[in-house]
Amino acid sequence: MSEQPQFTIRVDQNKFLPEGGREVHAIVSVESTGGPPTAARPAAAAAEVIIIDTSGSMSYPDAKLHAAIAAAQAAIDTLRDGVNFAVVSGANSASMVFPAQPALVPADANSRAMAKRELSRLKAQGGTAIGSWLRLADQLFDAHQHGIRHAILLTDGKNQHESAEELDAVLARCTGRFVCDCRGIGTDWEVAELRKVSSALLGSVGLVADPRDLVADFQAMTEDAMGKAVADVSLRVWTPQTAKLRFVKQVMPSVEDLTARRTESGPQAGDYPLGAWGTESRDYHICVEVPAGEVGKELRAAWAKLVVPGGPGRPEQVLATGNVLALWTDDEVQSTRINPRVAHYTGQTELDSAIQEGLQARKDGDLDTATARLGRAVVLADEVGNEAITTLLRKMVDVVDLATGTVRLKKNVDKADEMSLDTTSSKTVRTRKGEG
């Protein structure tokens, strides 16, 4: 087992509550340091499965399939020596591209060359059944459950050749078994559908509008996966018996509500899966409702711990801990102060909701709601300093008055721009512009 990277947990909050106050908010920042693998700290075992959509639509235009093949080849070149990998093609069902047998093989010069050669022979034909592709990937990862397990899934269409229930069943089976980053190419795929997959499998979702951008994107995803040092990290949250955990949300690098992902892990404690970690930091917003206490009383309202499995036959390890506190005071100056980071991420969570609601209303033809919600989003994006989202929003709406959030929906909106806003709405920024 390689040495664990160093993890730290930092808690940002205003622990002071007014008399009778019950709601405790905190931003829990988890950061790991340690840098790239070294001789002293060898890289963690890793497994990678690349899933390429080869449904018939991938050849309309042909550039999509060619880009997908080139991107997968670039990803293979990015794999470290020794990483166990496979390439899968997906249509009405999944089939092995490389190796021929359903298994992973270690990356070396020879296996890379063979895999790339097999990729170049791919033809586009048939339909789209994403669940069946994931089922094969899951089977491939079966023998490699200790270590980093990462998949890339590329598709260009809707999941038309299996039922939503079938996909849900596969997702339920695969959750926690591997991490999957999903990419949609073109504009004929469904953002919500692919987000469901990436969200369940703790990965990202993204739109690659231009096939020419696919190579760089695959390379980046694979590099990121190779940079992971530890798999299956969990955030364990303890709360007092008299308290209620209202929510646990990832708020950086993107908004992801983890509340429903809880698995009980001990008395008054539950684990929230975070997937694999490299040298990176992520922030979580925790909200706990506690019974009101007397002035002067101090409570540990939540105890956050970063937990990793200890490897075969070894106990799990707690790598870092942090306290979320509640301290009742009659000093209003203290109790009314809002922690800036809590406010910042609350704003971005609301921004994500405003965009999602606005886009949905627009699709449903409820233009009043769409205008109001996207107008609110314009204000929030400006407030939190999320310039990427501001840029995308302005492709959807004309801003009449920024102060009041008065906007007009644009008449002609590029489908790719709309999908891009949809996939980007949950992406957050760490600090407002001009700060930090």
Place this chain on the structure above:
Amino acid sequence: MTEDPSVTKPAELSCPICTEVVYAGEDFCEACGHRLNEDAPSPPPEGFSPPPREGLTMKTTPSARTAGHEAASSRACTGCGQKAIDADGYCEHCGLRQPAERDHIEIELPGPGTGPGGDGAAKAPAAAGASDRGKRYSRNEDAIALAVHAQGVAAVVCDGVGSSPHPDDASRAAADTGVAELVALLEAGEDPESATRAAALRAAEAVAALAPSPSESPSCTYVSAVTGPGSVTVGWIGDSRAYWLSPSPDGGAATEAGTESGGGGEGDDGPDTAEFALSEDTEDVTELGPPRQLTDDDSWAAIMVAQGALTEAEAEAHPNAHVITAWLGADADEIRPHVRTFTPGGPGTLLVCSDGLWNYFPAAEDLAALLTGPAGDPAGDPLGTARTLVQHALNAGGRDNVTVAVIPFPGAAPLPTPSTEHDR
């Protein structure tokens, strides 16, 4: 039996919630009703060492005894009663942060003849003290120390100066040093006034020694009180105070007919508000009758009042009211303790306190009035009185740390010999 009354032997069993003494075989605490451990009550936790000197009994909160982590699991939460306190001091059940050792402290100094395993006819304690963090501050920067000496009781209360670094260390060092020196000097035959002065100076040295550099000087106030046969000597630097509280002439408090000259001296000597010894010690001995303040603050407010620039009420309302003009610390000017000796004309109570109490009840008469009712027996139950006074300050707002020492006068007969601390 001449059983040594000190607690150098294993401590008594006590209720984990309220610290009341309990006996093996009892299922519930007689005092608070808490269900006691089904198993044999636990022995004192490791790390609980007997007080350093005889007669200095620390009766502290349950958590205070178990500040060491090794004893953590045996503590019961002061909120929910579960024995699940983790190493960080939080209850694993309800999350409550357990009081720190100094958050709430109670001390009772046994009177002569009191002792565990005695005949049960325990005599009244010699003195008691209580100290509380209050409701606003995150820690208790006050300190208190009590001890008996051959002729009576010695008490020191110190209040850490909030604007200095580690004021809690300063007050602790000053109180411990002050009391230890007082007892040593008195038992070496020093007279109370010179012992008071010398002990204050030693305490000042101890505090000054804490400063890592001249710009970082932990600082505190200091007030000491020494009782002896027929006399009371107080010494102070800063704005912690000593008061003389006596029963009102029309009764109300416990009477101690038959001791000394009961009730004498009433009306002899009213509160002497004109007497402001800001730099000079008063060498005259004053007889004590009705309640009065025995010390005069080294504070900006006191100077303003003494100069006639402000009335007492105006001074107390001023933002500078709590600015002190003398303190213990490496950055202090030359330390010149004020020392005064008084002769009580009858029984009463010597109260030594930090400003956490007197901010709410500055007048001696008001403090005396608090001693009527259930806590009106300072002679029989000084700890009850100390607790009640602290509670009054908390009820009034508890904006500062609150510390009080309650010393009944004349108190029980002094111990026959002070040096009986030997295991047999």
